[in-house]
Structures are given as structure tokens and as C-alpha cells.
Amino acid sequence: MMLSLLFIAINIQAQEFNFGLSSGADITNIRLSGSMSDKYVEYKPTVAFNLNAFAAYRSAGFLGITAEPGFIFKGAKVTDVYSTEKHKARWIFPYLQLPLLADFYLTDKLYLSVGPEFSYMIAAKIYYDAKFTDISYAYDNKFEVSGMAAINYTILPKVDIALRYSHGFTKTTQIDFTDIHNEPLGHVKEYNQYLQLLLRARIFSTRQ
Numbered sequence: 001m002m003l004s005l006l007f008i009a010i011n012i013q014a015q016e017f018n019f020g021l022s023s024g025a026d027i028t029n030i031r032l033s034g035s036m037s038d039k040y041v042e043y044k045p046t047v048a049f050n051l052n053a054f055a056a057y058r059s060a061g062f063l064g065i066t067a068e069p070g071f072i073f074k075g076a077k078v079t080d081v082y083s084t085e086k087h088k089a090r091w092i093f094p095y096l097q098l099p100l101l102a103d104f105y106l107t108d109k110l111y112l113s114v115g116p117e118f119s120y121m122i123a124a125k126i127y128y129d130a131k132f133t134d135i136s137y138a139y140d141n142k143f144e145v146s147g148m149a150a151i152n153y154t155i156l157p158k159v160d161i162a163l164r165y166s167h168g169f170t171k172t173t174q175i176d177f178t179d180i181h182n183e184p185l186g187h188v189k190e191y192n193q194y195l196q197l198l199l200r201a202r203i204f205s206t207r208q
Contacts, residue, residue, distance in 0.1 A: 009134045016058040018205045020158075022068065023198050024198035026098040030076040030091065041078050046090060048073035054200060056103070064103035066113065074098050074119075074192045078126075089128035093172070093192070095119040099167070102159075109154040117146040117166055123170075124198075139173045144192065145171075152200075157207075160200040168192040 011202040052070025075091040150164035168191035
């Protein structure tokens with residue numbers, strides 16, 4: 001009985017809880033699919049940022065879980081492929097997001113993370129000719145589900161650095177094309193994706 005209680009006490013003590021803030025620089029882009037993708041617009045990556053809180057739990061073994069509610073900008077630089085003047089603009093999508101990640105600790109400092117990211121689009125804007133224009137009406141799917149994978153490393157006792165990739169599974173919009181007789185020509189779907197370099201600071205931690 002005493003040995004069992006001692007074993008439970010050691011395991012409880014070995015568990016770890018962390019709470020804090022994270023922020024990062026993001027290289028975001030829009031991925032296209034559909035029969036008209038090469039005749040639509042050309043998207044190129046743009047730099048954005050995110051700001052999140054986080055709550056993380058690590059078991060006495062190598063498994064953990066992290067929830068990161070926060071805010072992120074997604075989007076891309078855009079160039080018309082059908083215009084001779086090649087107009088350039090920037091698509092800006094502010095999102096509320098909630099990554100829910102399973103963490104796999106390879107060492108005390110190095111761990112991998114994978115899981116879904118749930119996001120909700122607050123607005124959709126285009127920045128062109130030094131002004132913003134709201135284009136939210138063109139984005140009918142505000143809720144987004146993505147997959148996220150990350151490699152993380154503890155660089156200071158209360159600071160981690162992470163490299164992440166997020167891949168959108170649900171489209172933000174679908175545009176259907178027709179000819180002058182209103183006959184369908186094809187369509188294009190847009191999906192978000194981004195690469196992120198993240199710093200995470202633990203404000204409260206049970207880590208010894």
C-alpha cells in the first residue's frame with residue numbers, strides 16, 4: 001500500500017503544467033485547387049504575425065497536450081494573371097484560432113507536436129493602392145479546420161522556440177467561372193497555409 005501511494009506521488013510530482021504567451025513571425029500563403037487554378041490569380045507568400053496564450057500539460061512519460069487560443073493574420077500577395085498591367089495587392093485575413101496539439105517529447109528539451117487547428121475568420125480585406133477594401137462578402141466559409149505539425153526546442157528555462165507548418169483542409173471560398181452564355185467553365189478553391197517561427201514564454205510552470 002505504501003509503495004503504491006509513493007508511486008502515485010512520484011508520478012503526480014513528475015507531471016508538468018505550463019501557462020504563458022506565444023508569438024511568432026508567419027510566412028502565409030493561399031493554396032489553389034480546381035480546374036481554373038492556372039487562369040485565376042497568382043499568389044505569393046507574405047509575412048504576418050500571431051499572438052496566443054497557451055496551456056500545456058505533460059505527463060510523467062513522453063506525452064503531452066497543448067491548447068493555444070489566440071489571433072493570427074493569414075493571407076497572401078496577389079497578382080492578376082489575366083491582366084496585362086499585372087495589378088498587385090495583398091489579401092489580409094485576421095483569424096481567431098485554437099490549435100490543439102499532441103506533444104511527443106524526444107528529450108526534456110526537444111519535442112514534436114501535431115494536431116488540428118480551428119480558426120474563425122473575423123474579416124477579409126484587400127490592400128491595394130494604399131487603401132483597404134473589405135471583401136468579406138466573397139468568403140462564405142468563415143470557419144476553418146487545418147492540420148498543424150511542429151518541432152519545438154527549449155532554448156532557455158522558460159522559453160521555447162518552434163518551427164510549425166499549418167495546412168488548411170477546408171476552403172475559404174470557391175469561385176465558379178462561366179462563359180458568355182453562362183455555361184460552366186470550371187472553378188477554383190482557396191485554402192490557407194503558413195510556415196511559422198514561434199517563441200513561447202512560460203509565465204507559470206510546475207517544471208523543476
